[in-house]
Amino acid sequence: MAKLLIIDDERGIRNTLREILADEGHEVEIAENGKQGLEMAQQTAYDLIFSDIKMPEMDGMEVLKALKEPAEGKEMESAETPVVMITGHGDVETAVQALKTGAYDFLLKPLDLNRILITTRNALESKNLRQETKQLRKKVADKGPQMIGNSTAITHVREIINKVAPTEARVLITGQNGTGKEVVAHLIHQGSARAAAPMVEVNCAAIPSELIESELFGHMKGSFTGAVKDRAGKFEQADGGTLFLDEVGDMSLAAQTKVLRALQENEITRVGSDKTIKVNVRVLAATNKDLLKEIEKGTFREDLYHRLNVIPIHVPALNERLEDIPLLVDFFGTQICSEQGIAPKTFDASAIKALQARDWTGNIRQLRNVVERLIILAGATITASDVESYA
Numbered sequence: 001m002a003k004l005l006i007i008d009d010e011r012g013i014r015n016t017l018r019e020i021l022a023d024e025g026h027e028v029e030i031a032e033n034g035k036q037g038l039e040m041a042q043q044t045a046y047d048l049i050f051s052d053i054k055m056p057e058m059d060g061m062e063v064l065k066a067l068k069e070p071a072e073g074k075e076m077e078s079a080e081t082p083v084v085m086i087t088g089h090g091d092v093e094t095a096v097q098a099l100k101t102g103a104y105d106f107l108l109k110p111l112d113l114n115r116i117l118i119t120t121r122n123a124l125e126s127k128n129l130r131q132e133t134k135q136l137r138k139k140v141a142d143k144g145p146q147m148i149g150n151s152t153a154i155t156h157v158r159e160i161i162n163k164v165a166p167t168e169a170r171v172l173i174t175g176q177n178g179t180g181k182e183v184v185a186h187l188i189h190q191g192s193a194r195a196a197a198p199m200v201e202v203n204c205a206a207i208p209s210e211l212i213e214s215e216l217f218g219h220m221k222g223s224f225t226g227a228v229k230d231r232a233g234k235f236e237q238a239d240g241g242t243l244f245l246d247e248v249g250d251m252s253l254a255a256q257t258k259v260l261r262a263l264q265e266n267e268i269t270r271v272g273s274d275k276t277i278k279v280n281v282r283v284l285a286a287t288n289k290d291l292l293k294e295i296e297k298g299t300f301r302e303d304l305y306h307r308l309n310v311i312p313i314h315v316p317a318l319n320e321r322l323e324d325i326p327l328l329v330d331f332f333g334t335q336i337c338s339e340q341g342i343a344p345k346t347f348d349a350s351a352i353k354a355l356q357a358r359d360w361t362g363n364i365r366q367l368r369n370v371v372e373r374l375i376i377l378a379g380a381t382i383t384a385s386d387v388e389s390y391a
Helices: 011-023 034-043 060-068 089-101 113-142 152-164 181-190 212-217 253-265 291-297 302-308 322-340 349-356 363-377 384-390
Strands: 003-007 027-031 048-052 083-087 105-108 171-174 199-203 242-246 267-269 276-278 282-287 311-314
Touching: 003 011, 003 034, 011 027, 011 113, 027 034, 034 048, 034 060, 048 060, 048 113, 060 083, 060 089, 083 089, 083 113, 089 105, 105 113, 152 181, 152 311, 171 181, 181 199, 181 242, 181 282, 212 253, 212 267, 253 267, 253 302, 291 302, 322 349, 322 363, 349 363, 349 384, 363 384
Parallel strands: 003 027, 003 048, 048 083, 083 105, 171 282, 171 311, 199 242, 242 282
Antiparallel strands: 267 276
16 A cells, blocks of 8 residues: 555546555545645655645645755655646647656646556556665665775875765775775775766786787787677776776886876767777776886876876785774674575684784685685684684
8 A cells, every 4th residue: 555645736636546446455534625635745745746736825846846945955756756747638738747757657638548557557666776776776786895994194195085985086996916906996986976877897817918008009800810790898887986097107108198088078989990999987997006116117107107096095904903893804704694595603801802813915805715714614602712713
């Protein structure tokens, strides 16, 4: 059963709609004018609202705009509620304008029973689908990359992410392998206005130098051996979203030149083509190398470095944030037990102390592997002895 609101100044229309919808098992409330209806919608969560367009004092378009565009700083559930407008034949143009403003659909007078029932069913199904989608996205986000820890070092990183994510600034993320540079990139993307668009990742170290240009910019059929069809590159795939260049310090100088041009002019050219393609991409880059030393050696372009390094973020090594190990162990332990179908296990104080005493050259990645090994091989309570035996 859904909760519905009917806003109409004509008693006949109100009563007809109420009877039809109540017979379908819905809970129906009515308002005699736009002002009363808006107040009710602001105070009660409805699953569907019907509103006449032509009403004295406050017409249906004003009601619709107030429902769909709440005042700044004021959130309303009604913004997510489908609204069906009721109109006469002479006001179809206004009804179309209502659709552009956010109305779900409109009904023509005189009201048709089948049309009312179909529109109601479709509107309620649409609302349910949106709610399910929102819940699924939340679940995905909850399971997505997370930055665990309360140390001063990681708190500083988190603060920079929160400041830079909503902007369009390019970010250069540095740090040792396994520190979580990719997690930082994902958090920046998720916190940006581009979050709904794709985040495309390129591991520059994993792609042969002769193929990196094709991977980034795409190619045309026949442009080289194996190019059997036209192919869009990562820049085009990330259009409107974020491009993450991981291990950017391993990119060839030839590819660096083209990336620099793409950043300067917001356009790329596929391999084997002379046609330029406009792209709208935010670039995040990461490296475990000291790019200033690479510049001195002549293996990295200084102008590209300055293009990428608008906002630098250095991710600390695990050895620099040992106080975060208890939280990380708890997080990984819970995650791994769930994944492996193992009953929850406990790390006692001696085990945590032993883990904090180790040298973590592999950083967070190494710690997770050790926690997984301990959970699989040790008993219900993991001790320092277990750490010495299995870590």
